[in-house]
Amino acid sequence: MQHPGNLFVVAAPSGAGKSSLVKALRELDAHVSPSVSHTTRAPRGQEKHGREYFFASEQEFDAMVANNAFVEWANVHGKRYGTSKRALADRLAGGADVLLEIDYQGALQVKQAFPEAVLIFILPPSWEELRARLENRGEDSPEVIELRLKNASEEMAQVGKFDFVIINELFETALFDLKAIIHAQRLKYAAQRSARADTFASLNIT
Numbered sequence: 001m002q003h004p005g006n007l008f009v010v011a012a013p014s015g016a017g018k019s020s021l022v023k024a025l026r027e028l029d030a031h032v033s034p035s036v037s038h039t040t041r042a043p044r045g046q047e048k049h050g051r052e053y054f055f056a057s058e059q060e061f062d063a064m065v066a067n068n069a070f071v072e073w074a075n076v077h078g079k080r081y082g083t084s085k086r087a088l089a090d091r092l093a094g095g096a097d098v099l100l101e102i103d104y105q106g107a108l109q110v111k112q113a114f115p116e117a118v119l120i121f122i123l124p125p126s127w128e129e130l131r132a133r134l135e136n137r138g139e140d141s142p143e144v145i146e147l148r149l150k151n152a153s154e155e156m157a158q159v160g161k162f163d164f165v166i167i168n169e170l171f172e173t174a175l176f177d178l179k180a181i182i183h184a185q186r187l188k189y190a191a192q193r194s195a196r197a198d199t200f201a202s203l204n205i206t
């Protein structure tokens with residue numbers, strides 16, 4: 001079996017720029033593989049089943065919960081979202097670095113299951129800017145935007161439980177920070193692996 005890859009988790013209040021940052025990162029770094037979540041929310045304009053999400057009915061989601069098919073799942077803004085075990089295990093075992101874009105509740109569940117996971121939280125520079133980004137994105141109704149802003153303060157209160165925090169003010173700076181965290185974790189992991197290999201060799205363990 002190939003060596004398992006690194007696991008990164010990125011969380012943020014809605015509108016902070018998480019999806020845009022992860023998309024830009026993936027264009028620069030082909031070794032980061034996303035995991036496609038299941039959700040009970042309806043698809044937005046351009047979204048495709050199996051690409052952004054697997055869109056599931058409440059009954060389908062219930063069945064997956066009952067079958068213990070999720071690594072983590074949570075209620076977010078009144079809908080359910082979850083990472084399936086299948087989506088994660090195959091990619092990690094194949095040696096890919098996997099990046100999960102999930103909410104803080106899911107991130108903390110992942111840390112329980114995988115203590116070596118690296119948790120990254122993305123903050124907006126201000127409340128005004130967060131609201132402006134949600135409004136300018138033009139994807140959500142005013143009621144949905146208000147709900148997301150209301151939930152943002154509870155989400156942001158969790159920032160201390162994360163390993164790293166990025167403030168997404170200037171996009172290019174935030175992207176640089178995200179790349180740096182991922183690069184540093186890869187180096188650390190590679191160093192640990194080679195130290196282990198040296199020890200194994202000196203002990204004649206193959």
Ligand SMILES: Nc1nc2c(ncn2[C@@H]2O[C@H](COP(=O)(O)OP(=O)(O)O)[C@@H](O)[C@H]2O)c(=O)[nH]1
Nearest residue numbers: 014015037073074076081082083101102103106
């Ligand atoms: N726990 C958990 N949260 C998820 C998952 N997939 C997406 N989310 C989170 O659900 C929230 C809503 O996502 P979405 O409806 O796509 O809207 P967005 O916040 O504008 O990107 C975001 O905080 C996502 O990170 C998942 O598999 N598990």
Ligand SMILES: Nc1ncnc2c1ncn2[C@@H]1O[C@H](COP(=O)(O)OP(=O)(O)O)[C@@H](O)[C@H]1O
Nearest residue numbers: 014015016017018019020133137168169170171
């Ligand atoms: N640094 C930034 N400066 C200005 N606008 C940004 C920045 N980062 C993202 N945006 C814009 O803000 C909106 C929300 O970003 P998005 O990536 O959809 O957020 P999230 O996935 O966190 O909900 C989008 O319209 C995006 O283009």
